[in-house]
Amino acid sequence: MKKIFAYLMLILFLISAIPSFFGEKPALVLNYSEDTILIDPLLHTLEENQLTPLSVENQQYETTLIFNSKSEQREAEKVLSVAFPSAHSHFSFVSAAPQLFSQLGLTPINLGLDLRGGVQFMLQVEVDDSVKGLIEATSINVRQQVRTEGLRSRITGSDQSGFSLLITQSERNETDSINRLMEQLRPQFSEWSISENGNTLHFVLDEKVQEEQASLAMQQTLNIMRQRIESLGITEAVTQRQGRDRILIELPGVQDPQVAKRVIGATATISFHTVVDSNQAAQIHNTRDGEPVRLSRQPVLTGEYITGASASMGEFGQPEVNLVLSGVGGNKMSDFSRSNIGKPMATLYSEYHQDHNNQLVQRHEVINMATIQSQLGSRFRITGIGQLSDAQDLALILRSGSLTVPVTIIDEQVIGPSLGEENIQKGLLAVVVGLALTFVSMLVLYRKFGVIACTALIANMVMIIGLLSLIPGATLTLPGIAGLVLTMGMAVDTNVLVFERIKEEMRAGRPLASAIPRGYKEARSTIIDANLTSLITAIILFAIGYGAVKGFAITLGIGLITSMFTGLLLSQMWMTKLWGNSNDKA
Missing domain, CATH: 3.30.1360.200 (Gyrase A; domain 2)
Structure with missing residues (x-):
């Protein structure tokens, strides 16, 4: 049962990772509020300007044109914005994987700003103006209430915490009218502290309400x-x-x-x-x-x-x-x-x-x-x-x-698309070099065990990509690639600890067949403890960080979980399958 679960998980993440290997194609999306744009005039306009989309997807009030390059995408936007001014256009990207994956809801990994290029804004929100608006609206409502009591009033002062209202004229007994008014206002404006000083009413908004x-x-x-x-x-x-x-x-x-x-x-x-x-x-x-x-x-x-x-x-x-x-x-x-x-x-x-x-x-x-x-x-x-x-x-x-x-x-x-592509190339180079050096080291140091470690590392990378593709809102950033490279080293550490324990058991006289489960059993608690402490750190970074820190924390956290899965479960299954009946000794 354990084997079935492990292989099902591996297959699931492999399938979800496939669209990421195909990548994405640039697209131009046209939105229109009422009139539908006919496809034939659209394509004819593009052909006149020597532009041919790879495919066209047409839905109600929306048409998506998929191109081979970003230069064609930008040129098509210029042409169509003139030919169809009523349509609102924006750039997008669509999966280059076969349509079957899109129908299953599987898409490539979302790339962050530093990898895809784009724009970042920092906005200042004048939240204190909302308190001012509440004070102004309340003062208008209060004056309307005063008017219904046959009184006249005017605002004599207003600040960030409240306002003062002066009763200037009364058609009836002024004291009785003000007392009756106060009785009506207090339950109606319960979040306000209302005090009376002669003919002046002071309204102060509670600080908790302001926040x-x-x-x-x-x-x-x-x-x-x-x-x-x-x-x-x-x-x-x-x-x-x-x-x-x-x-x-x-x-x-x-x-x-x-x-x-x-x-x-x-x-x-x-x-x-x-x-x-x-x-x-x-x-x-x-x-x-x-x-x-x-x-x-x-x-x-x-x-x-x-x-x-x-x-x-x-x-x-x-x-x-x-x-x-x-x-x-x-x-x-x-x-x-x-x-x-x-x-x-x-x-x-x-x-x-x-x-x-x-x-x-x-x-x-x-x-x-x-x-x-x-x-x-x-x-x-x-x-x-x-x-x-x-x-x-x-x-x-x-x-x-x-x-x-x-x-x-x-x-x-603003990060240009060319800079984003350069970051992707450098990030991929770092991953490939890291994988190559790790493979060489493991094969030289552990030989046949090293083959298992390399296979488990590849499975670990596939699972990370698959999980990033499945998690809603997860985005791969340049710091995320750094987390990916770090995870590769930590995943290998799992295998190193296990292999060294197996060697110790074999030096103590145990055959390889019994040394394998013994080695995994002895190393398991150490590996889990080490990964859990690192996982707690990743969770804290994700919770309090943002931007680059959050991107690093996501890939690190996912990598720690998958490395335990591949290092403690998959690799033991493979080693048991290959050498579970071996009587080799050190």
């Missing part, structure tokens, strides 16, 4: 970033939180970092407001032509209710974004538009950018203003966006979610 709000903003930003990366078609990206307010993003294989930078760093969002007259409280923003528009302070609807968005060309050749709202958002818009037919509504576009002092400021622009002609539902469109590319970017951002806090790219590193 929870900042942490929630960080988690939301992480999720939105992952959704944006997925919308770009990048499936092997690394998105990690770094400390309290930073995010590390690695995009292997991305050869056009500007596209990724434009989408990942975008802070754009939209909101819908009623247009109010001069008698009402308002915020004033300009249209693209510089015309000021008075908008309601509270939006009718914000970008958080948008679940779908696609860009297209409208009836008059103007780009537009078609929106789909959630059930709650659709009901809100329906109720509002039904009671405001004949009144104007504006679309406000907001985005953060850095000013000349490198300070983050929010820019607002009214991109669309129209009179509500009829009741709106969960689907409608907005215009006035600019170019088609602007509409496509806005649609992509709205689909993946609008950021609730500003984000800036504080560091950017």
Whole structure:
């Protein structure tokens, strides 16, 4: 039973490792939101430019063109972006292994940024702005509550921990009204410490709530970033939180970092407001032509209710974004538009950018203003966006979610594909040289035992590659290759310990047939203890490290587990099979 299990495991990992030996081919993926692109015009355009894809995979709203080289891939992207401007394109890689492996869900090892080339971003997330937003929203809600009590008020002070509200006028007995107001506010805003000083109410947000709000903003930003990366078609990206307010993003294989930078760093969002007259409280923003528009302070609807968005060309050749709202958002818009037919509504576009002092400021622009002609539902469109590319970017951002806090790219590193290929070649050379030297040493020192050690080492390498291919999210990096080379030496150590114990047993007068199981039994506890201590170190490195450290820890940890499997189980099976009946003595 033990033999069947061992060989099944070896065969499984061998099959899963096969796609990695075939490698990958560069591909160009075309996404389109509504209209399907016909394959014949696509291929005809490529033929006119002397480009022939190896194969074409066509799915709903997506076409994948597979090429023989990265130069053909880049040239095809330039040609098709001009011929089919409504399609969004991005670079990718597909397995070069037979289709059977892909149907079984087996793919090559994911290569990290340093091996494949790509781009790395470090983002600064202004998590404290989420606390400011909560304070601002609470102050608006409190003032509305004050107004329902027949009181008038104004904000006299606001900081990072709370705000102060001055009751300025009352239509009834002021003391009774304030007391009744306090009774209503305390259960409604239980996370706030509310105190009274004459006509002034002080609201202080609990520090624990502030940290929870900042942490929630960080988690939301992480999720939105992952959704944006997925919308770009990048499936092997690394998105990690770094400390309290930073995010590390690695995009292997991305050869056009500007596209990724434009989408990942975008802070754009939209909101819908009623247009109010001069008698009402308002915020004033300009249209693209510089015309000021008075908008309601509270939006009718914000970008958080948008679940779908696609860009297209409208009836008059103007780009537009078609929106789909959630059930709650659709009901809100329906109720509002039904009671405001004949009144104007504006679309406000907001985005953060850095000013000349490198300070983050929010820019607002009214991109669309129209009179509500009829009741709106969960689907409608907005215009006035600019170019088609602007509409496509806005649609992509709205689909993946609008950021609730500003984000800036504080560091950017680009690793070219040629450097990645050079790293792969050097890494493979290190592995091959390491294997060759190890083989020679084992064959010279242990001869026929050395053949078993070399065979077990090859099986160990195959199992590592197979496991890396099977584990979701596992990525092979340059430090990972270093871990692979280190694992080779540690795997041989297992065989060395066993072989030396077998030699000791034979020198004590035992025949080879009985010395083999005795040697493995005596060396087993030492080998397991040594590997477990190293495995604990690898787990710690994986848990607290990131980037290069994590890549090293993954291959080291996997290598330690597989080396025990091949060194203690497979090699003993083979030696017992070959020399289990031998009466040879030292």
